[in-house]
Amino acid sequence: MNELFINKTKCTKKEYVRFQNSYKREYAVPELMGFLFYVAFFLFCIILSFMSKEYKLGSILICVFILYLAYKFIYQPNRIKKQEKSNQLLKEYINTYIFYNNYFKTKNIDGEAQTFYFKIYKVIETKTNFYIYVSRDYAFIISKSGFKDDKCEEFTKFIKKKTRFKYKVEKV
Numbered sequence: 062m063n064e065l066f067i068n069k070t071k072c073t074k075k076e077y078v079r080f081q082n083s084y085k086r087e088y089a090v091p092e093l094m095g096f097l098f099y100v101a102f103f104l105f106c107i108i109l110s111f112m113s114k115e116y117k118l119g120s121i122l123i124c125v126f127i128l129y130l131a132y133k134f135i136y137q138p139n140r141i142k143k144q145e146k147s148n149q150l151l152k153e154y155i156n157t158y159i160f161y162n163n164y165f166k167t168k169n170i171d172g173e174a175q176t177f178y179f180k181i182y183k184v185i186e187t188k189t190n191f192y193i194y195v196s197r198d199y200a201f202i203i204s205k206s207g208f209k210d211d212k213c214e215e216f217t218k219f220i221k222k223k224t225r226f227k228y229k230v231e232k233v
Contacts, residue, residue, distance in 0.1 A: 066160040066216050068207040073153050076190070080202050083187055083231060088197075099129060158203055160219070167201060176201075178223040186217065187231045193220075 070076075103126040110119035157168045164177045182194040191203040205213045221228045 062161045064159050064161065065219065066158075066208065066212055068158040068160075068203055068216075070156050070158065070202060070204040070207040071153060072156055072202060076202050076204070079187070079190065080192060080200065083185060083190075083192060084200075086231065087185060096133065103129070156201070158201070158207075160216070181224050181227060184220055184224045184228045185231050186229070191216075191220065 103122060107119055107122045107126065110116075110122060154169050154171075159166045159168070164175055167174045167176070176193075176195055180195060182196055184194070185192045185200075189205055191205070192200040193203060194200040208216060
């Protein structure tokens with residue numbers, strides 16, 4: 062296969078913080094709306110079950126609601142804090158991205174992976190980076206400065222074409 066673009070991105074804690082901030086801007090409103098929907102739904106079901114004198118069901122719903130709140134306010138924040146303190150973020154490493162016509166490869170000291178463009182969940186372009194999401198929670202950080210010979214504009218056109226409606230430019 063013919064290599065179309067090569068990018069070397071140095072992954073640092075600073076880059077990871079930039080990614081987290083972008084992620085928060087992208088998903089803050091949908092997460093809040095989802096949370097409010099679930100709270101309203103649980104409260105409606107709990108009230109309805111007690112009004113119907115279904116005390117067992119109401120008690121079960123209260124327990125499930127408490128577990129949901131614990132997940133949102135205890136488990137998720139602790140998981141994020143662990144990721145921030147992990148050894149993966151403390152060491153700096155370099156990812157090499159090689160883009161081909163139908164897929165791209167990622168290489169670093171831990172190994173290599175291959176991702177087809179049709180599997181991309183979303184692409185977000187910021188002033189300094191591209192974030193290529195392969196799921197809602199996992200993205201590759203690709204630095205614009207990592208392209209040689211000012212190929213960044215060509216890459217932008219290329220990735221827009223490959224991802225079409227999944228491409229978004231972050232306005233900050």
